[in-house]
Amino acid sequence: MLGTATALMERFCERVVVVLSAEDQVDQACLDCGRAERFYSQRASQGMGYSLADVAAWLPAHDPLLVMLADKPFVRACTVQTVQARMTPDTIVVPRWQQQGGHPVGFGENLRHLLLDLEGDAGARGLIRTHPDLVDAVEVEDEAIVVDIDTPEQLRSACQRFPVDE
Numbered sequence: 099m100l101g102t103a104t105a106l107m108e109r110f111c112e113r114v115v116v117v118l119s120a121e122d123q124v125d126q127a128c129l130d131c132g133r134a135e136r137f138y139s140q141r142a143s144q145g146m147g148y149s150l151a152d153v154a155a156w157l158p159a160h161d162p163l164l165v166m167l168a169d170k171p172f173v174r175a176c177t178v179q180t181v182q183a184r185m186t187p188d189t190i191v192v193p194r195w196q197q198q199g200g201h202p203v204g205f206g207e208n209l210r211h212l213l214l215d216l217e218g219d220a221g222a223r224g225l226i227r228t229h230p231d232l233v234d235a236v237e238v239e240d241e242a243i244v245v246d247i248d249t250p251e252q253l254r255s256a257c258q259r260f261p262v263d264e
Contacts, residue, residue, distance in 0.1 A: 102171035104134045107202075110178050111164060115157070117149045118142065145219030154213035162187070163210065165222070166202040172242035172260040178202055180238055189234045190226060193243050199226070199235070200243025 100116065107114045114134040119142030137156055141148035154163065162185055166173070177193055181204045184191045191204035203222065205213060209232065212225055226233055242260050247253050 100168040103166055103168045103173075106171075106173065106175060106178060107164070107166050108133060109175060110182055113161070115153060116168075117153050119149075145217065146221040147216035147218045147224075150213050150222060151216040154210050154216075157210075159210055160207050161210075162207045163205040163213070164202050165205070167246075169247050170201050170242060170245065171247065172245065172256055173201065174238075174240045174242065177238045177240040177243060180236060184234055184236055186234075188232065190222075190229070190232050191234045191236060192226060193238045193240070194235050195238055195241050195243050198244045200240075202243075 104114060104116060115137050116134050117137050117139055120138055120140070121143060137153050139149040139152040141152055150165065157163070164178075164182060164185070166178075181191045181193055181202050185204040185206055187206040187208040189204070189206050190209060192199045193202070194200065203226075205222075212229070213222065216222060216225065242256075245252075245256060245260075247256050
């Protein structure tokens with residue numbers, strides 16, 4: 099799944115960084131075949147908020163962030179393009195499917211400082227909730243933005259539900 103998500107992001111992003119914890123066991127072939135960089139967050143095991151804060155501090159301050167989760171490998175390419183096209187320096191772009199927020203989420207470069215204080219396992223959900231004035235919610239026809247795939251059974255089911263995106 100990591101390789102699929104990485105390949106999708108590489109189609110649209112100049113720089114792709116995969117955030118890992120030191121404990122992650124990653125098939126090196128997934129990352130070696132593309133141009134994705136690896137970033138090892140020392141606090142990743144404490145939650146996604148810490149991982150986001152760490153990578154936001156590590157990347158150049160002028161870079162916007164487009165956050166994609168590896169457990170959402172069926173997100174359509176047009177969804178990534180839509181989020182990317184709506185990004186501005188001062189917005190958080192959140193794709194929505196049937197009133198549910200999903201991924202990828204875009205953070206404008208002027209908002210990077212807000213990511214530096216993230217903690218816990220909720221990622222940036224709290225940030226999005228507390229700053230609705232910064233959020234550009236865009237409806238997409240892509241259920242995969244809200245479907246987590248964490249088990250082999252969920253993957254089998256998703257393979258049957260979602261077409262292969264081109």
